Amino acid sequence: MFWLATAAYGQQMDFAFGLSTTHSAPASTTSTSAFPPVSLTGGIYPSISGDFLIKKSLGVGGEISWRGGQANYDFSQPYRPIFWDFDGIYTPKLGPHVAAEFSAGIGAESTRFYTNYVTCSFVSCTNYATSTHFMGQFGAGLKLYARGGLFVRPEVHLYVVNNNFEYTSPYVVRYGASIGYTFGGR
Secondary structure, three states: OHHHHHHOOOOEEEEEEEEEEEEOOOOOOOOOOOOOOEOOOOOOEEEEEEEEEOOOOEEEEEEEEEOOOOEEEOOOEEEEEEEEEEEEEEOOEEEOOEEEEEEEEEEEEEEEEEEEEEEEOOOOEEEEEEEEEEEEEEEEEEEEEEEOOEEEEEEEEEEEEOOOOOEOOOEEEEEEEEEEEEEEOO
């Protein structure tokens, strides 16, 4: 980490931790399927994010967000969705203590469906099966600097998930806030 900070002298890096929730289309009550898709609405999603500005306000970043507790899929199967992405980022300065943040990128939605048995491979053992789908991500936030590099960032993300058949919609909105720190050229 120290080596990255010295190599990036004059640049800017941000790291943040946040909490958020999700919203998606509600589940249909008219489905004739024995196990209709569920809605990806609700729950607490912790997240970790970071970015590196290559130019004055352009850079790259990434984020991972997961449901903090397991939910029940149709009251029978415990599951946990995880969203992760890599983005291009644009952060125009709006004032001495405020910066906007816009991001767009690609990643995946991985859902872990937990089982009552353990499956072992050569490397590890797990008690879940994973279903992963490619997704696009579009995000916006507002960095409000409190003191030095410390900031609070209200944010919203739109995920467009390809072939998202486990859930009611390919569109998932995640909104919440992060607290973080900016290292370097603010």
